[in-house]
Amino acid sequence: MALFVKHLRLGLIVKHGFHPLPQLTAAKYSVYPPHYVEPVFKKQDIDKLQESGEIENYKLVPFKAARSNDTCSVFHDPLVSKFINYMLKKGQKKIARQVLENTFEKIKRLQLAKYNRETDPERKASIIIDPVIIFKKAVSNCKPLLKLTAVKRGGSYYQVPVPITDKESTFYAMRWFVHCGREKDKAVSFADFMASELINASNNDGRVFKKKLDLHKLCEANRAYAHYRWS
Amino acid sequence: MMLMQRLFPNLVTNKLCSAKILTNFVLRCTYGLNNVGSDDPGVEIPEKKIVEEKTSLAMRAYLQRATQYNSFMDQQIHEYKIGKRHLANMMGVDPETFTQKDIDAAIGYLFPSGLYDPKARPLMRPPSEVFPPKKDAEFDESGRPFHVFFYTGKPNFYSILHNIATKLVELNKFEDSLRKNNILPDADKKLTSFGSQWLSKEDLEKKTVERLSDHEYKHFVVAIERLLNHACAYKLTEFISEYQKPMISTKSIVESSPVLYTKDGRAYVTVKDCPRKDARADVTVYYPGTGKLSINGKGIEFFDYIQAREQILFPLLFTDMIDKVDIEATVSGGGVSGKAGAIRFGISWCLCSFVDPEVVERMRIAGLLQKDYRRRERKKPGQARARRKFTWKKR
């Protein structure tokens, strides 16, 4: 506060607003200096930058190096690579990636079989075969709208329904998939189990979808506590 | 050891140095309004005779400090020169042509140090670099300070803040006068901070010759940013740019390696020692080619990890050169992703010579031309791993 007063005395007059006391931010672990920008490694994204003319702003801005799982390949999908990161154990990314690829292969086989069995042309057209699209649909179907947090009021804890951000709900959905996959029967392989689970979830069915519904029901039961929230 | 000290009186480790800096810190400063002496950053004793009775206590103390500092510096310079001659003789070179570069090389040779931080290794530099410059006298003979802000303790720093504030008031007045005439400030001329950053704390300390706290530096940044974000800041580009520096020098953006030619007329570029983690790669790219790839004599099957293969193909896909070049690479050290990253870095830099500058800029934005400095994070004591903490138990 003494500093603040000193500034005022010296005539740091600020028209719109008062002089801030900047907070000291916590130490960051990045090896790059703070002015380095995250790379834009997809060609389409750079094209977008170019179209909007924003690229001129970055002429003299340094970019961080692209990560070792970033690539401009058409097979790269940010959601899928995030899911691999969520399901890996002890940094064994190679294995996790292989497992997910097996899962996708299984999904494709199952869907193709379904496709070939189908005789009605209208239904045939509605069957999705691309595993990545199925995966995305499954995740978006399992994204919760709310979560429950414990809030202490008058000595006891209440489960209070709270709205969540898009990022958070995506995380919840993917984490449920991973946990569900780990609770499976030992006789079934992870890939088989996950493939059927993903296909089910994309059709609004299956364990993970149930989990989301259970959460929603619990939130509904506790809706009376909604005003206990902090903000 | 004694002999060594006699031979190299100026050979100080940085630890010693910093202690000396601290003790001498009280004296240092040169900048701005109060520079009564010459431009020389060292201490200047005013030439005119000062009558003993009239001089204030402060002035006398200052003069005493100044003479002390001067004699100290003279002695240091003298010792440095002697040390330099001895060193030259030991290395068997003519002392007259012995430069600072030679001194550094000789010290590195005679005192090989295993210390990890380069700053902690032995050094021998001119005293003017080792000992920071001092401020001139900030007051006259009667002890009256020259500078209005003398009693703030940091007159130069606070005069910068004061300048910023007065400029801001001026800009506000200017904007008001514009708005009175129903003219809006030109939105196209609005300044942005893209591509430039503020002087770092160290730079600002050098500029003001005053030691600043983190808090003070943040105050400065906030103040100057407010000035920059003002709608009429374009009037003060010169003033603001005094405190800016570019984020990257335009020179370092792209410096493509020289293109060489084989006997049959194919162009090729070699980039050596491409780093990533512990891996190092030498990469040669031939143009035109047919998309042949050899890594340590094998094809892309050198890696059985798909992600590593993707990494090798990343720059080629990005520049659409996948079937237009031949690549030869040798890698050693590191693990799988380190090796792949090193080769990716090498290929990207080689391709720079064969593509348009526009594409090179795009590659830079995609982060292909930046060296990846990240290393394994060390484990910390009192923690389970680099970040993971032990399970907390009350007792």
Next chain:
Amino acid sequence: MRLSNVLHYRDMRRYTKNPLEVRFEELLPLKLKNKVSGKGDRSKERACVHEMSIMFACFKKNEFDQSRCSNEINLFQVCANKHHIEKFKRKQNIREGNISLGKDNLTPREINYLLKKHPNP
């Protein structure tokens, strides 16, 4: 002003025979302070509770089928996003110490700053 006067003010009144004779005494200065307390900083009402209850009502009616409540869900999410952004901005303003001029409800922090700059005469 003596503290004992303030403390015994009521007692003094009680013991005077004729209440009309009580003289007015300015024990505390009769002007507002240049400060407000920070207790009322937090707004009492919780954001999006109404939208949430509408959504739950719809859920109950349709047995938690989201596709039949898309309108309600959308309203709730828009509200939540808006609230989230506002919260972030409010925090940022406090961190950076900005004042939003022309606003009806000023925070105690902002009021205190303005009062310090323009104190009561």
